[in-house]
Amino acid sequence: MKIQNYEVVVVGGGHAGVEAALASARLGKKTALINLYEDKIAAMPCNPSVGGPAKGIVVREIDALGGEMAKAADATALQTKLLNSSRGPGVWALRVQSDKIEYSKYMQRAVKNQKNLDLIANTVTSLLIKNRVAYGVLLADGTEIHAKAVVLTTGTYLKSEILKGVERYESGPNDEKTTNGISESLKELGISLLRFKTGTPARVYIDSVDLSKAIKEPGTDAPLAFSFSTKEYTPIEKQELCYLIHTTEETKKIIEENLHKSAMYSGNVESIGPRYCPSFEDKIVRFPHKETHQIFIEPESLSDDAWYIQGFSTSMPIEVQELMLKSLPGFENMRVKNWAYAIEYDCIDPMQLMPNLELDSVANLFTAGQINGTSGYEEAAGQGLLAGINAVRKIDNKEPLILRRDEAYLGVLVDDLINKGVWEPYRLLTSRAEHRLLLRNDNAEIRLKEYGYKIGLISEAEWLEYQEYNDQIGNAISELKEVRFTPKSELAQILDQKGQATLTHGYSGYEIIKIPTVDINELIPFVPGLQNLRINQLQSIAIEIRFEGYVKKERELVAKLTKLEKKKIPFDIDYNKVANLASEARQKLIKVKPLNIGQASRITGVNPADIQMLLFYLKNEYANQ
Structure with missing residues (x-):
């Protein structure tokens, strides 16, 4: 029997696995990343994009903590767009259309060039557990990989099956390998498993589609990036276009007449799919009075010859898919490169996890990504980063990194998973964050950079650059409070001409920015401290000034809630003794x-009265501890 020794072993080379393995290796631990394939690292089996509402902020948070996703997304972006810019700053978010082939190559290089990290192409057949402590994994060739911590990031490859109509067969995404042994190991440990479903639309050859009647969807003409370290931006004229079309009445009719053939509605699927990214037939059933639906046509790669048909995921048989696609405007002569499919897979009930993403019943076994019942590349990458960090901190006997709900969307994500559980694939939404005015696209560094630096994933040079960045914001705000403008000033005339504001008396720059209709960019020529600032710095300044009262109240509320976080509950408490x-x-x-x-107060089913009883019990039983 061959044995290889590592400190951390990560199973699965998707978005979660890459971040976990890179974090572990960068923190000095000898790390093994085990993946089914050597050349399929951080692949994008579904939508070829990174970011979006809430998700884009997660990518910025990953970067602030020292992860890699933001850098990869910036380096391989085909189009960059700021979403929800006409709405409040709490929901602004970046989204990039990614070159999925180049993105995977970028991450493959990052893994192969990383010191302390070995990539092993093999299949894990079972977990190695002794006395409910994980110490490694067994590979298909009989090799045992021993480690002090194991991180499972298996994505949708855990006992997965492909579904197309009544057709069902064992497979991972895109007819790749799957693995059954890990599910069996988890069941033997008494870990509760769930069965979830997701899906992907067809890919259609570019030269077979007529887009003359489609609406062009360009990116945003601004220097936008996910990563703090990105300094070069692709100009808008060099970015790729996406397109918007709408389904037809014929599309709806085809679905209604063939609904019994769908894997979802034929009884062939018993698992639960994502509510916020449903199959197209699910949209027809849920919204029967809606005659048409939006469909986005997106490029997947500059080196690929197919469109991604966003919003047209389906589990229909191929003959019905063909009718559906040809009913779309401009698709009458389309040719399909890859047909749509649904995929079922195993995941765990995340309420079995501790806040550090370690299973509460098996020491040193961490999980991250879709195995925890989530959906999305961004949610997976964020969990992977946290799991990798916490696996290392567990080995080093250090306190885990546990982010609060007011500190990060990643904090909201983990807190929701472990306290509320999942009954469908979990997707981050801005509405899930009660403190979203604090969790903005512009201030990820301000919230999390210090954590990344203290943990050891942010370099000294980047930390010094960030401190200068933060000082520039503070200095600019101070200058805005000092500089004043009269009604006859050049700025006052510009604001009046553009209909942004009419100054009836002297105003400080700070007071002018408080006016909701004023664009902060108008002040740049007149306030030296605003010149040469990044777009995120300008956003932070405008938001902090304009929403000063709201932000202050939000932080006061957070301060009160934080007191509850400091009231520890002994791990050995017997809840049966709490009256x-x-x-x-x-x-x-x-x-x-x-x-x-x-x-405890955020657990579904635990009410304020229960918290009072628990506090009373702790006061009496643990008063001297």
Whole structure:
């Protein structure tokens, strides 16, 4: 029997696995990344994009903590767009159309060039566990990989099956390999598994589609990037176009007449799919009165010859898919490169996890990504980064990195998973964050950069650059408070001519920015401190000034809530001894094992009255601890 020794082993080379492995290796641990294929690293089996509402902010958070996704997305972007710019700053977010082939190559290079990291192309057949402590994995060739921590990032490859109409067969995405052994290992450990579903639309040859009637969807003409380190930007005229079309009445009719053939509605699928990225037939069923639906046509790569048909995911058989596609405007003569399909896969109930993403019943076994019941590349990458960091910190006997809900969307994500669980693939939304005015696209560095630096994933040079960046914001705000403009000033005339504001008396620059209709860019020629600032710095300045009162109240609320987070709950507490707890609350507290009162208060089924009973019990039983 061959044994290889590492400190951390990561299973799965998707977006979660890459971030986990890179973080572990960069923190000095000898790390093995085990993937089914050597050349399919951080692949994009579904939508060829990174970011979007909430998700784009997650990518910025990954970058602030020292992860790689933002850099890869910037380096391989075909188009960059700022979404929701006409709405409040709490929902602004970046999205890039990615060159999915180049993105995967970028991450493959990052993995292969990383010190302390070995990429092993093999299949994991089972986990190595002794006395409920993980110590490695067994490979298909009989090799044992021993490690001090194991991170599972298996994506949709866990006991997966492809579905097209009534056709069902064992396979990973795009007819790749799948693995069954890990599911069996988890079941043997008593880990509760769920069965989820996702899907992907067809890819259609570019030269077979007529886009003359489609609406062009360009990117945003501004120097936008995910990563703090990105300094070069692709001008708008060199970015690729996306296109918008609408389905027809004929499309709807085809679905209605063939609904019984869909894997979803024929009884062939028992698993649960994503609510916020449903199959097209699911849209027809949910919204029967809607005659048409938006479809976005997107490029996948400069070296590819197919369009990605966004919003047209389906589990229909191929003959129905062909009718559906040909019913779209401009698709009458289309030729399909890859047909759509649905995929079922195993995942765990994430309420079995601790806040550091370690299983509460198996020491040193961490999970991240779709195995935790989430959807999306961004959610996976963020979890992978946190799991990799916390695996290292567990080995080093250090406190885990646990982000609060007011600190990061990643904090919201993990907190939701472990305290509320999932009943469908979880997707981050801005509405899930109660403190979204604090969790903005522009201030990810301000919120999280110090964590990345103290952990060791942000270099000294980047930390010094960030401090200068933050100082520039503070200095600019101070200058805006000092500089004043009269009604006859050049700035006042410009604002009046553009209909942004009419100055009736003297105003400071700070007071002018408080006017909602004023664009901060108009002040740049008149305030030296604003000149040469990045777009994110200008956004931070405008938001902090314009929403000063709201931001202050939000931070005061957070300060009060943080007190609950500091009220620790002993790990050995016996909830059966806590008097007057509701039965559901007692069951949930025993299952989740919250670390503090704040976490306990967010568990579904635990009410304020239960928290009062718990506080009373802690006061009496643990007063001297």
